[in-house]
Each structure stands twice: as C-alpha cells, then as structure tokens.
Amino acid sequence: MSKSAGIIAALLAIVLVIGIGLFNSVKSAKIEVDAQYGQVENQIQRRADLIPNLVSTVKGYMQYEEKVLTEVTAARARVAGAASPEEMAAADQELTGALGRLLAVAENYPTLKSDAHFTELMREIAGSENRIAVARRDYNNAIREYNVTVSTFPGNILAGMMGYSPLAPFAADEAAHNVPQVAF
C-alpha cells in the first residue's frame, strides 16, 4: 500500500516538475517575442523620427517635388499611428517605398547630393534600415522559437491551457527590403 502510494507520489512529483519547467519555457518564449517586437518598433520609430529633418533639408533644394515629399510625410504619420504589428509592417513598407522614390528624385539634384547634412541624414537612414532588418530578423527568430515551443508536444498542452497560440512572423518580406546605398 505504502509502496504504491510512493509510486503515485513520485509520478505526481515528476508531472509537477515537468509542468513548472514547461510553464517557464512557454512563458519565457512569449516574453522574448514581446521584447523583440519592442525592438522592431523602436527601430522603425527611429527611422520615422529622421524624416522631418530630412524633409526640411530636401525642401530647400527641390521645391517642385511636393508630391514625393508629401508621400514621405504621410507614410511617416502612418507609422506613428500604427497600432498592431500588421499595420506597423505595412506602414514601414510604405515609408521604405516613399523614401526610395525620394532618393530616386534626389539623383537629379547634384547640389543636394553634395550637401553635408543630407549625406549625414542619408547615412543615418541607411543605418536605421539595417537596424530594422536586424530587429525584424531577431523578432522572427523569437517567433519561430515560440511557435515551436507552443505547437509541439509537450508544450502545446500547456500553451493551450495558457491560451497561447502560434504567431505570424512580421509581414514585410526580406526581398522587399533593400538598404539604399549612398554612393558619392
């Protein structure tokens, strides 16, 4: 009698210990995902914050390109207003596109391209885009690890109880992202 009680106690103990370990691993995977998303947001925000400065610098050189400039400003506003990861990804991609068009137009203004302030800003923006790429890669890696944890046995049992489901990776695909090269 006492022997079987001991066995049951041992089995219960095993289940409990495994449960605690699992809970921690699921929880820490989720925390990691959230932390990495914060990083993505930060970096996207950082680039967006450079835009007003860029626009005011560029304005002095190209008065007749209002359309490109408003596009960039509008894209920046959308980044600031984004609420969900999906919106953030879309707004960020829009900003990337608008900046690309601005750069293409800037090709026609040699004096602008030789402006020291413009050069500096474009470098900051290029660096910012690379930071976004890195943060996004880290975020997607964290999501992948989290998804493996919550969708494979035995983590899926606990994840179900905790209400955690697999997440979609950050939408913007790697191919769409290209860091504008500043050449002089």
Add this chain to the structure above:
Amino acid sequence: MKAAVRAVVCLVVIACMAFLWLNEDTTTPDIPSAPTQDIYVADFENMVEPEERQKILSIGQDLDNRFGAQLVVVTIDTLNEEDIESYANRLFRTWGIGDAEKNNGVLLLIAKGDRKFRIEVGYGLEGAITDGYAGEVLDGMKGKFRSEAYSAGIYEAYQKLARKVYENYGTEVPSSVLTAPQPAIPAETPPVAEMETEWWEDILYYGISIILVLVVAFLFYGVIGPLVSMAMLLAINIFMNILGVLLYIITMGHLGSLKWQSYTNNDNDDNDDNFWSGGSGGSSSYSSSDSSSSSSSSGGYGGGSSGGGGSSGGW
C-alpha cells in the same frame, strides 16, 4: 509488476531529459572561428603590415583594459554573395565582440575579394560612433584603399574609431591615437580587477557539484533503496523549484535579470531566461546550457551584441 513500474518511471525520466537536451541548436555557417590571441586584428587576408598591426593591438588592448570596449578589425576574402550587413552582424554576434553588459564592441569588416567594407557598432557605442561618423571613416578609408594602401587605411580608420571610444568614456585621448608616427606605448594602467570567474573555476564548480550529486545519490540508494531515493531526489528538485518560484515572486520578476556570478558568467543574453526553464533536469541542465555558450569566452571576446548600427561601403 514492480519492475514494470520502475521501467516506466525510468523511461519517463529519460524522455524528459531528452526533451531538454534536444532543444539546443548551434548553427553558424561560414563564419570563421574566433581567434584566441591578438583578438583585435583577425587579418585572414594579410592586409595589415606587422608595424601597424602592433600599434592596433596596443590601442585595442588599452581600450579593452580600460573600458572593456573591443575594437576589432577582420579581413576576409569573400562574403559568398551575402549582404555585408547581415554577414557583419552574424560575425559580430557569433564572436561576441565587446562587453556582454555594455555591448561596446566595434567591428571593422573588410571583404577584400568583394571590395566592400563595413563598420558595425554595438548598441553601447551607437551614441559615440554614429552612422554618419562611421560613414565618414569609411570614406577616408576608401581613398587609401583605392591606392592599395590597405594597411595605412585600416590603421587610420582604427585610430579614428578609437578616438571616439575614448571620448565616449570621458577619457583624454592618448597621444598614440592622435598622431600616427609614434612607437607603440603599452598600456600603463593595469587592468581593472573585475569580479569574473576564470574558466577553471567553472570546471571546479561543475566537478564539485557532480561529485556532490553522485555522493548524495549513492547514499540514498544504499540506505533507503532505489524507488524511495528517487522520490526523495525529486522532492528536493521540487523544493528547489518552489524556492525558485518564491524568489521570482519576491524579486517581482527580476530574477532573470539578476547577476548569478557562477552560473551566468559568460552566458549570452539569450540564455539568461533559460536558467529556470530546465527544472526537471536537475544539476545537469546547468552544465549543458553553459557549455554550449562557452565558445564566446574562449576567444577573449566579451560576448557583446549589436543591433545593426554602423555604415557600409566599398572601394
């Protein structure tokens, strides 16, 4: 009957441990292994002359001794079609350039065959070496590289970067960094004694803990029999876990960010969270998680990370 139960219990325990160990992955393709000496110049393409090499090494050593900052030059042949940005970031993180807490590493990567270079800056120095400044340094290098004065170009860039690091920490810039032609001055300030455990201490601790566990296990086994002893060990394990949970509650969730000298010594940031996740593995899970990350300490690098700051270019 009894034997069957024992077999099942054994199997369950083994399966648990297998789960813990299967979770490790170490994938770092085509990044050269980190050098173990002269870590500030990993000159795989022989672009740096011996004289400049010595100067760079002494500046690098001084920066490391004073601030834990690591300014590293790496020359490689080719990126194998990869972006220099992502290659530099992978190399930076794999080697762990800079202090793990301060993240104050800087990497000057040169891919000779592809005629591309990049300065990658760790989080901690992004304020001192802005992307704009990194771009300027690369512009200065470009001219030298076009006339194939590789060594001089690298040395000049190294000085410019070192200057910013000194300024960042509010220190007067040594004359060896300001003016080029001067004999290498060895660092005068002795390295600050930090509370860091040596590698042999780790081994010592592991050895002691393994012996301890074995002794306890044998005692239990001999005195009270296998099944009860296992239950006892599990009870101890549970007790430790509950203690961990209590600690977690007491520290209001800050447990993961606390510094555990003997365990998280040279750990990467990523591994800190895993400390309490392996509850059922007992003492063995500590050693397995630590040995996987020991590669960062073997090269003398501090385990720093970078978020992709810096600038790229070509010549």
